[in-house]
Amino acid sequence: MGILKDFKDLKNVVAAAPDMVEEAQKMAANAQAMAAQQQQAAAALMAQQQQAAAGASSGPDFEPVAGVTLETYAEVAKGLAAYNYDQNMAVTLAGNRGIAPDAWQTAADTWNARMKANPAVAQRFNALYTGRA
């Protein structure tokens, strides 16, 4: 290919470049605006989920089990952190709160089942455990 053709192509590329840069700038600005809107909406949704979890605590699935409330269950579960999450310590921690081993086992099984069946219970437990309630 001849050198004159190369120069001509170079001139045409340089001539087209400013418009392309301008369009790219516009696209970047639009993308940033869209991303900001999506981030804002997502943050609001996540906050809404957490707020709903912090507030929602009524209905049959939130009734105490064998005298153990969801709040107590979350407190005992959180207490396991001091024992490197040794689950065997749960009976002892529950016992310190006056909960008999049988009652604790029933409560733990039922609360776990409720959390799996009802996401609102799981979200509420999460909020209580993390202190966002």
Place this chain on the structure above:
Amino acid sequence: MGFIGDLNKLNKQAKEIRKDWDPGAQMQDALAQMKAVNESMAEASKAMTDGVPGTAQVVAVGPTTGMLNMNPLMQVDLLVSGPGGIPRPVSRQMAVPMQHMARLQVGATLPVLVSQSDPDGVAILWDQPVT
């Protein structure tokens, strides 16, 4: 416009672009995100090494701005249950395989490995069903 004029215009555009460019702030944001993802991956690696099977229930999901291996980085709150069954909240920024995004719904249960040496070590087994 002539060749020199076009070059001048390009030069002006480059200066305009550089005016609001803050590479330091961008580096710091990227570094914070890299740290969070690296931490998450290190903990997942521990779980892959010495983990025992468990489940994780999705409590909350939110996107971040990053991608890793073309997979979106997501902020995920989980309730993780290992042996013994008492759940524990774990919050992670993780890369979610694009083909498994549909599984990441609030209330969904995912199979995981829970590290025995590090209670925070959790790896989601995206390719496996919940057993």
